[in-house]
Amino acid sequence: MSRILLRGARVITMTPGRPDAELVDVLVDGDRIAVIDEDLEAPGADETVDLTGRVLLPGLVNAHLHTWQTGLRCVGADWTLMEYLTHLHGGAVQHYAPDDMYVSNLAGALNQINCGTTTLGDWCHNSLTPEHADAAVEGLARAGIRAVFLHGTPYRDPDIPHPLAEIDRLLDGPVRDHALLTLGMAVQGPQYSSPDTAVTDFRAAAERGLVVSLHQSGGELAPGWAAVRTAGLFGPRTNVAHGSDLPDGWIKTLVDAGVTFTSTPENELGQGHGTPVTGSLLRHGAAPSLGTDVDTVVPGQVLTAARIALAHQRGLDHAHHRHHTGTHADTPSVTAKQALAWATVEGAKALGLADQVGRIEPGMQADLIAVDTRALNLWPAHDPIAAVLHADIANIESVVIAGRWRKRDHTLLHPGLAEVMDRLLESGGRLLHAMGAV
Incomplete structure (x- = not known):
């Protein structure tokens, strides 16, 4: 499992008692959040990622x-x-x-x-x-x-x-x-x-x-x-x-x-x-x-x-x-x-996962998303919370689940995506035909 240091983002932790958004670094160790603090040093980290201009929040x-x-x-x-x-x-x-x-x-x-x-x-x-x-x-x-x-x-x-x-x-x-x-x-x-x-x-x-x-x-x-x-x-x-x-x-x-x-x-x-x-x-x-x-x-x-x-x-x-x-x-x-x-x-609570996801805190699962606020539809993002709420798919730059990148630089990291889409098209067409809809 890797250690990833995320720097430069405005972070919305959704943790009671913390600011709505703050300039802090987040260290991911394996599948969990390890540390949240200003100007973190992480000797031996596998990767350091500059997220300046982004908002980092729970998935x-x-x-x-x-x-x-x-x-x-x-x-x-x-x-x-x-x-x-x-x-x-x-x-x-x-x-x-x-x-x-x-x-x-x-x-x-x-x-x-x-x-x-x-x-x-x-x-x-x-x-x-x-x-x-x-x-x-x-x-x-x-x-x-x-x-x-x-x-x-x-x-x-x-x-x-x-x-x-x-x-x-x-x-x-x-x-x-x-x-x-x-x-x-x-x-x-x-x-x-x-x-x-x-x-x-x-x-x-x-x-x-x-x-x-x-x-x-x-x-x-x-x-x-x-x-x-x-x-x-x-x-x-x-x-x-x-x-x-x-x-x-x-x-x-x-x-x-x-x-x-x-x-x-x-x-x-x-x-x-x-x-x-x-x-x-x-x-x-x-x-x-x-x-x-x-x-x-x-x-x-x-x-x-x-x-x-x-x-x-x-x-x-x-x-x-x-x-x-x-x-x-x-x-x-x-x-x-x-x-x-x-x-x-609230979503984490509804699914019985409130002790694992929904907030950025040490010990919680490293399920994170980075919203790119440098795009024209969000810039200048004076209020990070409003910017996130106003974001669309094009602004979701990166997605991390259990410490693993699943989307990065606006691209899903899934092999064979075109094949999946072709299979979905075939499946849907056959089902519509069976229903008598086509």
Whole structure:
């Protein structure tokens, strides 16, 4: 393992008590952050990198992405939620082969790295067979991204529990074999399972110490929610994807239990999931993590999700203030730094990795990105946090995951990228044809 000294950048550590941004050096030793300080000396370092003109920050966390859909990118830009469910889950799912899972997860994870994401919550609810699940896991591993593989299946009868034999098989082999991967459960959850099944699935996750993640998007709550609450199974390793229009009393109950939420604001607003949960969480002293959900409908850029979440919540708060006071607000209700925390610190928490990623601190994993603020769209970058939030793919100069360069000088360091793209094109074309879409 190498020692890398990173000099000259303005560093956003996201660590409480430190400045928003500071001119410090960062020493990476192996896969971890070793030292953060001014004018560091590192005799014997394998590499010293001058990052003057860049902003260095923790790698972004995309906490909710159905990566298996990458091969069908852009086909559903005009789909409503019901059209998405009909075409993808009612049509495409049955046509997936294991190789489609592999190439979609490989290409989708590489795209996330290119966008500055170092940690991915892969909500894989198309594990039709063990071979499909193994192929999806191998795609993530081949890309070199840090990921929580949230094992799920296509929608099934509400009385059928999650296939625990598959969870145990993955724990004993395919996931355990890859250092950057951990396992979680993508369950149907209390909204789409019978009460007994929901409790069974939550208890199984708790017994194995796994993050359990579930979908909830508007509508009256099903009886399973009360059953899981009565069983005392909501906790810090519970993640609610979307959570749109949950009643305020339930938000408080879940927040008090330590439950995390992942909002995918661009998709939620565009497809009709309901109002993003951001404001409700903030009122209860919590905050969302962020995801991009589906490449079939929206682009996979977490920074875009952060900007949309921020602007949407500010818009709601401004309207509320004008309605009640008749005047414009004097100060913003939500800050850019909060939005950046949603894409880093909160994402790590949602995936059960808060002790490893999301901040730049000694002992944490060396998952870092460098944003080049010398480009015309960001220069002069007077406020580093705003500059990062306003960045796009062209500004993500470098990505380090577990101390290894995965992107450098604006170029992904993955061999055979053209072949991956060709395989993805073939996979997507075949799936569209099978769906009758072409």
